[in-house]
Structure formats: structure tokens, C-alpha cells
Amino acid sequence: MSAREEIKQLWSRGRIDDALASALRALEDDPDNHEIRVSVVRCLVDGAASGMAGQRDLLLSLVRDPAIEPTNVSPAGWRFLRENSDLFDTPNDSEAMAGRIESDALAIALLEEDAVGDIASERALTALRRWLLVSGRRTDFPKLTAALITQALRNGGAWPFDDEERALLAANPDFAAAYLPPRETIGTAQYSDPVTRSVAQQYEGWPYPQWRRLTSNSPEPIASRIRRYDPEGRAAIPERGATILVAGCGTGRQVVALRQRHPDDVIVAIDISEASLRYAGKRCAETGVHDVEFHKLDLHDVAKLGRSFDVITTTGVLHHLPDPEAGWAALLGVLKPRGVLHVMVYSKIARMRIAALRRMFAGERALPMSDDLLRDIRRKVLALENFPEMRSRDFFTLAGVHDLLMHRHEEPFDTGRIGRALDRFGLALLNFEIPRPKIRAEYRAAHPDDPHQRDLKAIARLELGHPTLYGTMYEFWCARHA
Ligand SMILES: C[S@@+](CC[C@H](N)C(=O)[O-])C[C@H]1O[C@@H](n2cnc3c(N)ncnc32)[C@H](O)[C@@H]1O
Known part of the structure; x- marks a missing residue:
């Protein structure tokens, strides 16, 4: 082997x-x-x-x-x-810690390449940043200082700081960007529906997800990927040149992933947020992706494109619509008769703790959003020891915090509601993902007659036993009944 x-x-x-x-x-x-x-x-x-x-x-x-x-x-x-170096061993001796990080190529690379994705390290680094500001010793640690400025760009200014630090920023302009990175101004969204308008407004200010580059995958036509879920041949997707619509493409992470994986298929992407589309365009240019068509368009109006698609993917979007099933129906209106719909939506069960937090911060959610408010909410959540969602990658950027905890509108699903929508729209499940390999293996062993995990009742029971299983989202592929 x-x-x-x-x-x-x-x-x-x-x-x-x-x-x-x-x-x-x-x-x-x-x-x-x-x-x-x-x-x-x-x-x-x-x-x-x-x-x-x-x-x-x-x-x-x-x-x-x-x-x-x-x-x-x-x-x-x-x-x-944290576990294999002495980097954080002297929390009360910031100078020694700064010296060690200054000469640690891995720590500098991690600071430069991405938002720090580990709470304990973030706490130590936040204290170190404070010391660099207050002590003024930055010229002694030039790599660390530059890396902290880059880090703030990566996390959007997510790390908390106090009033004393804020007061010192004006007198230390060389280091202010390590706290408050430059940001684009917030645009204005104009949509007549109030939910669509406030959701669009959120993404005009905090395009999501923040990302830079992707792990490249071996290319294959989307038709072969779908065939794995569709041994019955319900779908008919061309081997080359299949048309894929990305409905609610956000900042283009999904678009670039699709382009890299399916280079011979045609990709059209829509979103309501101008700032997200701009971000997507920039990332596409940087990653050498030039052949994607982007449109600023509400997915309820997708018929205005005047075309239909072999595959439609909508991930993290339907639960932010004023009426998710109405949006779902609009997308089906432009799906070819033997096309496939790929959906990712929030799970009510997995979002239970988030729902509690949203209730806790209902007052803040009613306020006009700002970076300061998001930072403050994040600081309060950090004080809740062991809140598991703190491990979500979203928690480490300010845009992610807005999306994860303070979204302007969300209406999570449960498997019952998914089943009812499938019935109403005459759709058959091709595949319902089980994200954790160990749990997927256990499900398959217990349900040998359901290799594509299509039995929603069994999935519902599985989720009850593992309530955080769909912490990212439910993910499924479906097609019309023959
Ligand atoms: C959570 S982001 C997901 C982005 C992307 N699908 C991904 O998975 O990376 C949700 C996106 O849906 C977009 N969106 C929300 N309502 C929309 C609508 N009615 N029509 C089109 N896009 C919408 C938002 O602007 C935002 O960019």
C-alpha cells in the first residue's frame, strides 16, 4: 500500500x-x-x-x-x-520573552502569516505588546515589532487593550498600527428589505471571511466529485465546462477554492456586499484567478442573470436571509433540471451557546457596530473561561467575531426543517456530510445501508449525541427527484 x-x-x-x-x-x-x-x-x-x-x-x-x-x-x-519551547516561560519578564520571540523564526512566521489562532498565546502576546508600547523598547526588538504590526492587519485589530494603551497610541504613532490597523472606510448598503440592508451593511464594514491563500487541492471536474455522491445518476453535470453559481460568495475564498479544484468549469459569483466583492477581486488577482464572473446581486433576484446553472453552491448564506426558503426557491429557479444544489447552513443545536451569547449581547447588537464595540465584546467573551467557540477560527479576527457572535440576522436550521424544505421543493439528498472522520466512520459502521448519510432521522439522532458536531455548519448536496 x-x-x-x-x-x-x-x-x-x-x-x-x-x-x-x-x-x-x-x-x-x-x-x-x-x-x-x-x-x-x-x-x-x-x-x-x-x-x-x-x-x-x-x-x-x-x-x-x-x-x-x-x-x-x-x-x-x-x-x-507553548508546549515545546521556553518562549512563554517568563510571563513576568517581558524583556526576556521579547528577546526569545525576536530570535524565534517560527513565532515570527506565525505572527506574520495569520491571525494568532490560540487563546493562551494571544494572552501572552497581548501583554508583550503592551510592554513594548509602554516601555518604548521597540527598536531593540525590530522583528517582533514589525510582526506585531502585521499581526494586527491579519486579525483586524481583534486583540483587546485598555484605556492607558489607547492614550499612549497618539504619542507612539510608529506602533499604533499594531493596535489599530489601517482599514477601508465602511460603505453604505442600499436595499429596500430591512434584513437584507442590515446584513449587507455588516459585510460592507467587515467583509468575511478574512483570508489570504488556500491549501491547493488536486484538480478534478466538479462532475466527478458529484458522481461520488450520486451513484443513481440523478444529476447530469457536464464533464467539462459545467456552470457553477456561487450564491453569496463573500470575500471569494470559496470561489478561489472552486477555481483551483475545478479549473475547467465555469464559475459565476454573486453577493450583495460591494466591499466583499472588492476583497474577492483582490484575492483573485493575487492568486492568479482571472476567469470568474462577479456580480453585485441579491440572490432573490438571481433570475436577472438570465441563465441557469449545473451546480449552485450557497454556503453560510441562507440562514442570513429574511426568508431562507424563499431564497432557496429563487436559487432553484436557476438550477438546471438535473443540476445539483450544495448548501451549508447553521445548525440550531450547534449554535445553542452562541444563541445564549447573542441574547446576552442583545443590547450591544442594537447599537451601531464599530471595531471598538466588537473588540469589547470579544474581550468580554475572553473573560468567559472555556467558552468552546473561542477555538473557532472566526474568533481570531474582528470580522469573524462579527460573523460568529454579533451577526445582524441569523435563523439557524434543524434537520427537520431541512427535510421539510427538501420535500417541498421535490429534492432528494445526495449526501449529508458528517464532518469528523471518527464520527463518520462510526455512523457508517452503524448504518451500512446509508453510505451517503441521507437518512435525516439518523443524522438527527447522531447530532443529539454529538451536539457540537455541526459547529461549523450542516453541509449537504441535493438534486431533483428523477
Ligand atoms: C458568511 S458569508 C459567506 C461567504 C462565502 N459563501 C463563504 O463561505 O466563504 C455570507 C455572505 O452572504 C452574502 N449575502 C447575504 N445575503 C445575501 C443575499 N440576499 N444575496 C446575496 N448574497 C448575500 C453576504 O454579503 C456575505 O458575503
Whole structure:
């Protein structure tokens, strides 16, 4: 068996630590093998708990790798530094800590490449930033100082600070950007529907998701990917030149991922937020993606495009609409008869704690939003020890905090509501994702007759046993009944 097959098998059985060990062994013989490097990253994202102790050089090369998304490496990188270095050993001696970080290539790379994705490290670094501001010792630590300024750009100014620090910023203009990074001015959204208007307004100010580069995947036509979920052949997707609509494309992360994965298919993307579309355009240019059509368009008006699509994907959008099923229906209006719809929506069960927080911050949510208000909310959440959503990548950028905790409008789903919508629209499930490999393997063993996880009642029972399973979102593919 090849190394890649072994890793894949271990991973699909949910044996993530073993898959990581196998990938690390394979890398010893073939350190530049991109697929194996990606397997390592995937294991880190899927929660490999151990195994990176001796891997400082590998972590450094992964976080600087232009073909790997740094967000996928950042939490593991910081955890490595906390557990395997003396970087944070002297919390009361900031000068010593600054000296160690100044000469630590991995710490500097992690600060520069992505928002720090680890609460304990962020706390130590926030205190260090304060010391650099108050002591004025920045010229002694030029790499750390520059990296903290870059870090603020990456996190959008998410780290909390106090009034004393704010007062000192005016007198220390060289370091102000480590606190308050330059930002685009907030645009104005004009939509007649009040929900659409306030949602668009949010994204005019805080385009989401914030991202820089992606982990590259092996290319394949979207038709082959869909065939894996559709052995019955309900869908008919052309092998080349399939038309894909991205409804609510945000800042283009999904668009670029689709373009890299499906280079021969046609991609059209729409969104209501001008600022998000601008961000998407910039990232496309930087990543060499030039052949995507972007439109500023409310998805309820998608028929105005005057065309229909083989595949429509809408991720993280329907639950922000004034009437999600009405938006769903509008999208089906431009789906070809044998096309496929890919949906990701919030789960009510997984968002229960977020719903409680939203109630706690209802007063703040009624206020005009600002970076200061978001930072303050984040500071209050940081004070709630062990709030699990603090591990979400969204928690580490200001735009992510707005999206995760303070969204202007959200209406999460449950599996019952998804089932009712599928029935109403005459759709059949092709596949309902189970995100954690170990749980997916257990489900498949318990339901050998449901290899594509289409039994929504069984999925509902599974979720009750694992209430955070759909912490990211429900994800499913569906097509019209034959
Ligand atoms: C959470 S973001 C998701 C972005 C992207 N799909 C992704 O997964 O990275 C939601 C996006 O949906 C867009 N959106 C919300 N309501 C919309 C509508 N009625 N029509 C089109 N886009 C909409 C927002 O502007 C925002 O960019």
C-alpha cells in the first residue's frame, strides 16, 4: 500500500493521530511531497492531539508554504511553541520573552502569516505588546515589532487593550498600527428589505471571511466529485465546462477554492456586499484567478442573470436571509433540471451557546457596530473561561467575531426543517456530510445501508449525541427527484 493510501485509510477510519504519524514518516523520505504535506495539515485541522513535538522545522515550512492555508497550521504552531519551547516561560519578564520571540523564526512566521489562532498565546502576546508600547523598547526588538504590526492587519485589530494603551497610541504613532490597523472606510448598503440592508451593511464594514491563500487541492471536474455522491445518476453535470453559481460568495475564498479544484468549469459569483466583492477581486488577482464572473446581486433576484446553472453552491448564506426558503426557491429557479444544489447552513443545536451569547449581547447588537464595540465584546467573551467557540477560527479576527457572535440576522436550521424544505421543493439528498472522520466512520459502521448519510432521522439522532458536531455548519448536496 502506498503511503498516501495508508494515510487516507487511517484518516477515514478516524485514526487521526495514526494518520499523522504515517504522514510524518512518509515525509522523512519525501519532504517536498505536497499531497503528504497537505495530509499533515488535514490531520492538524482534524484535531490530531500529539505527534508534532519534534517538528519545529516542518511547522515553519508549512506556515510559510504558499500552497498551504496558514490558518490551518497556526493553532498547532502556537501550541507547539507553548508546549515545546521556553518562549512563554517568563510571563513576568517581558524583556526576556521579547528577546526569545525576536530570535524565534517560527513565532515570527506565525505572527506574520495569520491571525494568532490560540487563546493562551494571544494572552501572552497581548501583554508583550503592551510592554513594548509602554516601555518604548521597540527598536531593540525590530522583528517582533514589525510582526506585531502585521499581526494586527491579519486579525483586524481583534486583540483587546485598555484605556492607558489607547492614550499612549497618539504619542507612539510608529506602533499604533499594531493596535489599530489601517482599514477601508465602511460603505453604505442600499436595499429596500430591512434584513437584507442590515446584513449587507455588516459585510460592507467587515467583509468575511478574512483570508489570504488556500491549501491547493488536486484538480478534478466538479462532475466527478458529484458522481461520488450520486451513484443513481440523478444529476447530469457536464464533464467539462459545467456552470457553477456561487450564491453569496463573500470575500471569494470559496470561489478561489472552486477555481483551483475545478479549473475547467465555469464559475459565476454573486453577493450583495460591494466591499466583499472588492476583497474577492483582490484575492483573485493575487492568486492568479482571472476567469470568474462577479456580480453585485441579491440572490432573490438571481433570475436577472438570465441563465441557469449545473451546480449552485450557497454556503453560510441562507440562514442570513429574511426568508431562507424563499431564497432557496429563487436559487432553484436557476438550477438546471438535473443540476445539483450544495448548501451549508447553521445548525440550531450547534449554535445553542452562541444563541445564549447573542441574547446576552442583545443590547450591544442594537447599537451601531464599530471595531471598538466588537473588540469589547470579544474581550468580554475572553473573560468567559472555556467558552468552546473561542477555538473557532472566526474568533481570531474582528470580522469573524462579527460573523460568529454579533451577526445582524441569523435563523439557524434543524434537520427537520431541512427535510421539510427538501420535500417541498421535490429534492432528494445526495449526501449529508458528517464532518469528523471518527464520527463518520462510526455512523457508517452503524448504518451500512446509508453510505451517503441521507437518512435525516439518523443524522438527527447522531447530532443529539454529538451536539457540537455541526459547529461549523450542516453541509449537504441535493438534486431533483428523477
Ligand atoms: C458568511 S458569508 C459567506 C461567504 C462565502 N459563501 C463563504 O463561505 O466563504 C455570507 C455572505 O452572504 C452574502 N449575502 C447575504 N445575503 C445575501 C443575499 N440576499 N444575496 C446575496 N448574497 C448575500 C453576504 O454579503 C456575505 O458575503
